[in-house]
Amino acid sequence: MKRLLLLFLLSPVVLFSQTRRQQSIDSIKAAASTNLKGIPALLGSTPGTRLENLSVLDSGEYVTIITRFHVVNADAIKATPPKPVIILKTDSVTDSLTTANIPQIPPFIEEVRLIPTPNVILKTDSVTDGLTTANVPQLPPFIEEVHLISTPIVILKTDIVTGSLTAANIPRLPPFIEEVHLMPTPIVILKTDSIADLISVVTIPPLPPIIIEVDTMLAVSPIALLKTRIPAGKMDTVVVPDLEEKKYPVAGMHFSDEGYSLLEKLEGFSPELYSLKDGGYTIGFGFFVPYSEGTKWEKGVTWEEAEKIIRQKMPQYEDQVKKFINVPLTQNQFDALIMLAYNLGGFSKATSIVNDINSQADFDQLRNDWNRFVHSKAPGVTKGLINRRRDEIGVRNDADYQPKRKVNIFKTRKQ
Amino acid sequence: MRRYFYILTIFALWPWSGTCSAQAIDSTKIIHSLNTCWRPIAHEFSTIYGLEEEEIKRYLKQQICFTNDSISMYAGTLYEPKYSIRKVNAENYAKDNFDCSKQRLYIYADSLFEITISSLTKPSENGTIHKMTNVIAFDEDCIYVVVDGVIFKLFDASRKTERRSGN
Numbered sequence: 300m301k302r303l304l305l306l307f308l309l310s311p312v313v314l315f316s317q318t319r320r321q322q323s324i325d326s327i328k329a330a331a332s333t334n335l336k337g338i339p340a341l342l343g344s345t346p347g348t349r350l351e352n353l354s355v356l357d358s359g360e361y362v363t364i365i366t367r368f369h370v371v372n373a374d375a376i377k378a379t380p381p382k383p384v385i386i387l388k389t390d391s392v393t394d395s396l397t398t399a400n401i402p403q404i405p406p407f408i409e410e411v412r413l414i415p416t417p418n419v420i421l422k423t424d425s426v427t428d429g430l431t432t433a434n435v436p437q438l439p440p441f442i443e444e445v446h447l448i449s450t451p452i453v454i455l456k457t458d459i460v461t462g463s464l465t466a467a468n469i470p471r472l473p474p475f476i477e478e479v480h481l482m483p484t485p486i487v488i489l490k491t492d493s494i495a496d497l498i499s500v501v502t503i504p505p506l507p508p509i510i511i512e513v514d515t516m517l518a519v520s521p522i523a524l525l526k527t528r529i530p531a532g533k534m535d536t537v538v539v540p541d542l543e544e545k546k547y548p549v550a551g552m553h554f555s556d557e558g559y560s561l562l563e564k565l566e567g568f569s570p571e572l573y574s575l576k577d578g579g580y581t582i583g584f585g586f587f588v589p590y591s592e593g594t595k596w597e598k599g600v601t602w603e604e605a606e607k608i609i610r611q612k613m614p615q616y617e618d619q620v621k622k623f624i625n626v627p628l629t630q631n632q633f634d635a636l637i638m639l640a641y642n643l644g645g646f647s648k649a650t651s652i653v654n655d656i657n658s659q660a661d662f663d664q665l666r667n668d669w670n671r672f673v674h675s676k677a678p679g680v681t682k683g684l685i686n687r688r689r690d691e692i693g694v695r696n697d698a699d700y701q702p703k704r705k706v707n708i709f710k711t712r713k714q
Numbered sequence: 715m716r717r718y719f720y721i722l723t724i725f726a727l728w729p730w731s732g733t734c735s736a737q738a739i740d741s742t743k744i745i746h747s748l749n750t751c752w753r754p755i756a757h758e759f760s761t762i763y764g765l766e767e768e769e770i771k772r773y774l775k776q777q778i779c780f781t782n783d784s785i786s787m788y789a790g791t792l793y794e795p796k797y798s799i800r801k802v803n804a805e806n807y808a809k810d811n812f813d814c815s816k817q818r819l820y821i822y823a824d825s826l827f828e829i830t831i832s833s834l835t836k837p838s839e840n841g842t843i844h845k846m847t848n849v850i851a852f853d854e855d856c857i858y859v860v861v862d863g864v865i866f867k868l869f870d871a872s873r874k875t876e877r878r879s880g881n
Contacts, residue, residue, distance in 0.1 A: 575761075625847055643760065645812070648760050651861075672863065674763050674764060677761065
């Protein structure tokens with residue numbers, strides 16, 4: 300009885316709030332309609348622009364107004380001058396990279412966003428209008444591409460996805476990504492509305508020339524989705540030009556952190572002596588120990604000790620590569636050679652590879668010679684060596700610092 | 715008279731008291747010593763190597779020849795060789811390069827000369843000349859050349875026997 304009485308008393312309040320809400324929705328609709336009506340006028344002066352579709356959806360909780368139109372000349376959208384945002388992209392980082400350990404981030408970078416593929420998007424809005432891709436100062440060496448786009452739209456693009464990737468199985472998307480659009484070609488466009496409050500239909504800034512389609516959704520907060528109908532291959536040539544690989548004189552180079560990470564995975568960690576069956580043991584991350592010196596390592600090593608040891612040993616392999624190679628290399632090319640030298644137990648043995656690199660032989664020849672190092676007197680290691688060479692070539696050619704197979708980090712086979 | 719006898723004895727034994735091991739001699743002499751053809755007499759494998767059996771057989775029949783102007787090695791002829799020489803402990807050389815004892819590499823000297831050879835290739839079709847780097851070891855008797863993880867010991871082809879020395 301009391302509940303009925305309470306309901307009766309509150310019903311005018313509920314009705315009033317529903318009325319207010321409906322008024323609010325109507326005002327949004329009206330405002331949106333005004334805007335939508337303005338769109339053709341806004342674009343009318345541009346030949347070839349046409350409104351293709353216009354629809355209003357009322358879900359009860361919010362209103363979505365979708366307009367789809369074609370803009371042949373994107374510059375037709377008049378707007379305020381863009382506030383430049385710079386997106387720095389790299390694919391040279393590995394999963395081990397976190398926002399905490401990215402080295403040498405220049406001070407103007409304010410945000411670092413990691414996505415699950417080996418891409419890192421760095422975003423800043425603190426740059427000035429005068430900034431161009433050419434004059435971005437003090438970029439860390441792992442940054443390979445710079446794209447200037449206009450706020451408040453963020454388009455994240457990757458071309459490293461495979462055909463098997465779907466919107467559903469892209470793992471671990473960062474929280475600010477709300478939608479994933481897969482293009483027929485292996486291009487993924489990720490969309491965010493985390494900055495959408497800043498925009499409206501009329502303030503969409505001049506769009507980059509590759510954008511020929513604009514889908515505008517007005518909801519509680521406006522969301523803009525910019526898409527391209529240019530085939531991805533062409534888009535690559537427009538938006539993501541192949542930048543010349545940066546090569547450095549080997550004298551100043553060092554094995555990269557990505558290299559260490561992959562090498563540790565490939566070598567596996569053994570806290571105790573691990574028999575090689577051919578004259579010695581390994582311990583830690585594949586450190587060779589002759590049978591005669593086995594007693595020195597009876598106590599074993601911890602992971603931390605092994606990481607320290609591998610970093611102490613690496614300069615010797617770096618020096619060997621520097622001694623033999625007399626042409627500039629990219630970081631990943633250098634890393635691949637170090638990994639090979641580590642596995643061979645010295646770079647002086649890789650004479651064909653040295654000759655190929657110094658004489659700048661074509662890649663097929665280098666790959667053939669690289670893949671020759673799969674012979675061993677030790678039994679049953681050829682398959683592992685084939686895989687190892689493939690991993691090194693992946694680093695050398697594609698800066699791919701991921702193992703090509705499932706690797707077992709922990710090894711135990713004591714004798 | 716006895717004093718002269720001692721001196722004569724010392725001089726008589728001098729050539730056999732470790733002469734094959736590297737002594738402190740000048741670079742010119744070492745380079746001059748290299749200028750001959752060398753024939754392989756032994757080989758040993760690294761833990762991982764990159765030569766097929768057929769290639770090893772072929773290399774075991776192949777000589778390496780040094781002249782003042784060129785070196786004919788397995789990969790082809792190299793020109794305008796320039797040498798950088800440093801004396802290294804033979805045991806360390808074996809350990810650093812092959813993770814094994816010097817005996818396993820048929821090295822009997824206590825020390826070796828590690829000789830870094832910088833040279834130029836023959837001009838390619840487009841006229842490009844590349845700078846090459848090779849490293850060999852020399853114990854004043856034999857040279858040691860590594861090819862894709864296989865070390866070849868080569869002996870002066872003009873001589874008949876190898877002189878064992880060192881320990």
